[in-house]
Amino acid sequence: MSEELEFFKQVKKVYHLLLLLFSLFVIAGGALVYYMANPEFFNFNKATEVAVVVEExxxxxxxxxIHVATGxxxxxxxxxxxxxxxxxxxSKLILQxxxxxxxxxxxxxxxxxxQNLPDLGKNQEIIVNYLATNYPPVDTGRRPGLTNIDWYELD
Structure with a gap:
């Protein structure tokens, strides 16, 4: 009885091995058919080109x-x-x-x-003139006093 049981175990192992081989054959055959239809799909060495519109x-x-890069x-x-x-x-540090x-x-x-800024030489005058002209102090605080107002008396 044990010899028969051992025989069936061996048959079962061979059956599983054949089933595995058949499955691999079917998968490989499917991959081969797909490759014949789409050879570029399996070309892993070639960089895939993607169309991207980038504004330079x-x-x-x-x-x-306004200077776009700096403001x-x-x-x-x-x-x-x-x-x-x-x-x-x-540039935001300057703009503020x-x-x-x-x-x-x-x-x-x-x-x-x-901050280890080197001497700017003749550029310092150009820089300061630009900054003082385009980014001068802004008066803040109270509004100017009212003038030319027709005042009237309350009853």
């Missing part, structure tokens, strides 16, 4: 009087500011500040003393 950003592009006002000296100032910090020429010069001097 010109670093010097000006739109509506600076397009005026004389702007590119000197871009080259000398935005190499170390964001508004100072007169003396304060811009003092800020540059502070950066030279504490």
């Amino acid at each position: 950003l010109d670093p010097d592009r000006i739109e509506n009087g 600076f006002v397009d005026a004389e000296g702007m590119m000197t500011v871009v080259r000398n100032c935005t190499a170390c910090h964001s 500040n508004r100072m007169n020429a003396d304060r811009w010069n003092a800020t540059i001097k502070w950066m030279q003393q504490t």
